[in-house]
Amino acid sequence: MTEERTPWWRTGSIYQIYPRSFQDTDGDGIGDLAGITQRLDYLVDLGIDAVWISPIFPSPMADFGYDVADYVGIDPRFGTLDDFDRLLAAAHTRGLRVLLDFVPNHSSDRHPWFVESRSSRTNPKRDWYIWRDAKPDGSPPNNWISDFGGPAWEWDAATGQYYSHAFLPQQPDLNWRNPAVVDAMLDAMRFWLERGVDGFRIDVLWHMVKHAEFIDNPLNPDWHAGMGDMHRVHQTHSTDQPEVHDIAARMRALAEAFSTPDCERVLIGEIYLPFERLMQYYGTAEAPGVHLPFNFTLIDAAWNARALAALIAEYEAALPADGWPNWVLGNHDRPRSATKRGAAQARVAQMLLLTLRGTPTLYYGDELGMEDVAIPLGQVQDPRELREPGLGLGRDPVRTPMPWSDAANAGFSTGTPWLPLGPDWRTRNVAAERDDPASMLTLVRALLAMRRAQPALSGGDLRLLEAEGDVLAYTRGDDVLVALNLGSNAQRLSLPTGAFVPLLTSDGTGLDLEWSGGLALKPDQGIILRRIR
Template sequence: MTALWWQAGVIYQIYPRSFQDTNDDGIGDLTGIGRRLEYLVSLGVDAIWISPVYPSPMVDFGYDVADYCDVDPRFGTLADFDDLLMQAHRRGLKVLLDFVPNHTSDQHPWFVESRSSRENQKRNWYIWRDPAADGGPPNNWISDFGGSAWQWDKATRQYYYHAFLKEQPDLNWRHPAVQAAMYDVMRFWFDRGVDGFRIDVLWHMLKAADFPDNPPNPAYRSEMGEMHRLLQLHSTDQPEVHRIAADMREIADSYGARGQSERVLIGEVYLPVDRLMQYYGDTRPEVHLPFNFQLIDTPWGARSLAALIANYEAALPSGGWPNWVLGNHDRPRVAAKRGQAQARVAAVLLLTLRGTPTLYYGDELGLSDVGIEPSQVRDPRELREPGLALGRDPVRTPMPWDESENAGFTTVKPWLPLNADWPTRNVARMTEDSQSILTLYRRLIALRRNCLALSTGDFVLLSGEGEILAYERRHDAERLIVALNFGGRPHRLQLPDWARGSRLLLSTVDDATLVEGGAILLRSNEGVVLRAG
């Protein structure tokens, strides 16, 4: 195949508040991202996805948008963004923005108008409903941050719907004017040269038109958080959302059709695989990459992962390109969930499976979740449901760059605390260490870039036993074997006949792995890449 950039490339997510501060306020900014572009080039990634930088009251740290066509002063200016985009493109880096179409801030001018009166022309740009017969909320829907998803507006005597915080009212995507306005937002950024969007909570955007109650979740446990008390049967994943996704894809494709670089749409969709696949599109193409989050939550063992990979590959529609994710700004870091040794194995898995990998900033350093004292909590989810470990602050902490004060992130107190081991777990120190996880990531990404078998080649699971997962990647005559030991004991893996005489390209431990007699001796918690022939 002739791969497009988003198929062969590696995407790197930046949480801008935590990447690099340049104006001494303890918060990262766009100029800071620009200052660190050479690091991203040296890492070898192909595209950066920047979490929201739009003007916002920051009740949910940028996911409450007050203006879709500008930059929040905390991060800089629109001119700063244009400069960053230019600098990135000069270095061959693509730039993706977070698009937040499901809801706005309650301070967005659209919502200010909408709640001003029932007669306002933007009233139906949001979801307003009369009270139930008892005067309470229109139905039983629960906010993803806990509590009713309906907020009473005393002035106009109706409820408005918010899937998240009450300060984040949901747009009414059944209204043609809303669709037109939001499609214009996409065009605004595409016209500036943005290479694509990650679409926030895509599966939330349409709700059942008659707003029936959601059914109870028979598997609910209190530690899951209140949002899981009900199944989101009617408040998410409605059939009509696919037309919206297809319209967005048509806009993105129109830019590529003008002879410009291919634009990409990535959809945040937390659904079972069979429903996830529908977001590739059927009669009309939808998002290029519906995010595949399965590696985050699946039981971490060779057999369960083998089954997951096989089922995902088998479910892909014709022409659908796979993708893989180990973490993001909402989920625990891979090193926290799997430990440092298995975080290295996970890096090999992420970067050698077939499909586009997305890497979360700091995972290449083996950052773990950072302990946040109660007085330091900033995340509204943790503040609303304390004690359930649902808070996202631990995975949004500042990037440690070097051994200087505040790890080179800022000259003042950072908005969230640094990882406790930052004096040793930082970019500068780990760059000098040939055995660091950062060096491993660099080697893996370079290997992926130089081997078509890894970047775009075919994938075949090989027979494995116990805690060994093995698979082949191949392109024409190039054949590689990836073997991963998810256990704490050494294991001898017999290689296929065609792989006799393979040589070691990379190991997560060191390059002393023994390959002889048609077999490889994998040490505990080791992952390797071999080249046949």
């Protein structure tokens, strides 16, 4: 009998690349696939196991690639299919996995499918998208609201019906109740799996199926204008419908069909839901869902020891028996951790992310301590901000170019970057931080190396210790203890029985370790200890 192998995604770490902002090689100010290939050795040195690349498919870029015009091609701004094949081969040679960002809820309105669908009511692809008659007064079919503000319906004068769009009008929703759509999208996934990709992050998975009767969503009694238009209603009937789990199961079956012991394909679902509903996306033993339904709760969590301990305990308790946890601190849609928590606590947050039980996902630049960048009004690119200006909902501040050095344009491009660099790019860049023992990059590199060196961190059980003051503490396996001071005052922690040796501190300084059983933590300091046996 052969020993069952642990899938790589259980012990590994994932690094999200926003390709427009990672590395430009042709001088147009937009990052490209050749740029990612050029920087693979940096990622190996960092210590990550897989890269997730935000959409690179052909697109009019109304929403910067999340409006797909061809699911089996590469947008010329990023390169060619040959460039992608070279990237994939180079990554695999280095032991890195590559995940693509698949966008199944909607396509671009320029996609040939939608061009056909809107050409007439009798076109064979009419039912590939969601079309509905107006109400008798000519208004939209129901009160659903786009996540980008305004009604989730767009009037098509040529055919006299509305079509559904959960995001921009240029992003019409596909009709996942149509078996032909399901087959076509699975074929697109199969195309990339056959090319050798190691899995997919599935965009807005919980949005994919709408209520069959198109019932009005309940109004949100707590809504106020500062929340954004999308929160006027609760998305009860426009998202998270039970039929979506059958689709997730079919995607999982496809991924499993391409998996081998040496190459397990993984599915990660973007799902913003409470724990009890999020857990349903793991599926069942008979019909497994995605491997990792994204857990975004750290992004907006109250940053104190008791609140975080309660959140971790609640999440761990909610997991199904075979469900593997995962954690995220930020992404291309949400404010950066260093902006939310400050430079010192951003280091503690990275220690938390990389020592919790489960698969961590890092967002590019967070390993440098990058912060949100204020975008001048005339340089705003994000349609989210342009549709509802002044609410702070724009995503440009977290999508700015990666600073590689203090050379022109931070070594990102020989041309003008598509978004401005952060004001500190001359000192906060890869070259400046690489050999600085006190830098965030050095800390993250050390944390990722420790995850590989200490099996307890990559796969061990987690047990929370009782919070003392501002200190969040937990053990991993039998050997490792993590203590995080989430406050700006010195704190003490009572240690469990036994002797411990320090492995790493978040601030690069020494520890005040009292062998009588007490541990003194400096303000904003995280530590990792190992029990001596």
